[in-house]
Amino acid sequence: MTDPRIAIVAITKHGATQAAQLAAQLPHAHIVCAEKFAATFAGLANPLRAYTAALRDEIGPLFAAYDQLIFFVSLGAVVRLIAPHLKSKDGDPGITVVDDAGQFVIPVLSGHVGGANACAEQVAALLGATPVLTTASDVGKTIPVDILGRELGWKVEAPKLNITRVSAHVVNGEPIAFVQEAGSPNWWTRPTPLPASIHRFERFEDVDLARFKAVLWVTRRAIDDTLWQQLNERLVVYRPPLDEAAP
Structure with a gap:
């Protein structure tokens, strides 16, 4: 995976000082700042x-x-600056303040899909700062x-x-069946244990769908339309690469 394209933006004297401290630790990042700084x-x-x-x-x-x-830059100012450019969480860059x-x-912006949550945690670690995450799955671990x-x-x-509906069930602590028939077993990377509401299975056939x-x-199985319809917004499937180790 290639490094993300990162820009560090500063408009004040104090901000530029902090930005320089961060940039020194992220040598591949680009700097954008007011010319006078x-x-x-x-x-x-x-x-x-340096823009003028x-x-x-x-x-x-x-x-x-x-x-x-x-x-x-202040949070309010950033919100106003980026508002005219927002399109979708699938295409917008991650925005961190x-x-x-x-x-x-x-x-x-784009905390999960765009990677801003991970970026914020990395930046906080480099600066000795506190990351302020508001995404429910991150806060709820x-x-x-x-x-x-x-x-x-x-x-x-x-x-x-489906992703929206299932995400809500997960963050609300409702019972979820996690079925892993393929891919690496090392997918849970948080330091905290897997929540008790997540129940693990090795085969889909072992799941009592009425309980979850x-x-x-x-999985790498083909899933037919009948099953998608049966589960009706309750199913999310993940496809591991073919060269990834099985559990």
């Missing part, structure tokens, strides 16, 4: 763009060019239905409505 980044290897017009004029190109945007003092790191196994190469297979609100199924 460009000297703050002298000596760093990071590519630098308004920051709002930079946002469109930034959205197009980067996977992660880390702003040392850091306060001028470098105390708090907040993922604002449970399964992120929409990106489960992504770092292992798993592909999610389900209508978007939803099914998360890691």
Whole structure:
């Protein structure tokens, strides 16, 4: 997996100081800053763009060019800046905000699919700051239905409505059947135990569907339309790559 395209954006003196500290630890990240603070980044290897017009004029190109945007700008200002450019969580970059003092790191947009939550935790660790996560599955330390196994190469297979419905069941602590017939067993990477509401099975046939609100199924089997219809918004399937080890 290639490194994400990251831009670090700063518009104030204190923000530029914090941004320089972060950029020194992320040498592949690009820096975008107000021209009058460009000297703050002298000596760093990071590519630098010093803009002279308004920051709002930079946002469109930034959205197009980067996977992660880390702003040392107030949260309210960032929300107003990015609002005209938002399209979908599947296409928008991850947006993270850091306060001028470098105390708090907040993922604002595309936390899961766009990777802003993971970015915020990485940035917080590098700055000695506190990540402020609001995504329910992260706060509740449970399964992120929409990106489960992504770092292992798993592909999610389900209508978007299923993902929304099943995610709600998961974060509400309702009983979930997790069936793993393929792929690596090392998919649970949180330091906390798997929530008690998640029940693991090795075969789909072992699941009493009447007992569970939803099914998360890691498999290489073909699933026919009849089963999708039977489970009616309760099923999300994950497809591991063919070269991944079985459980």
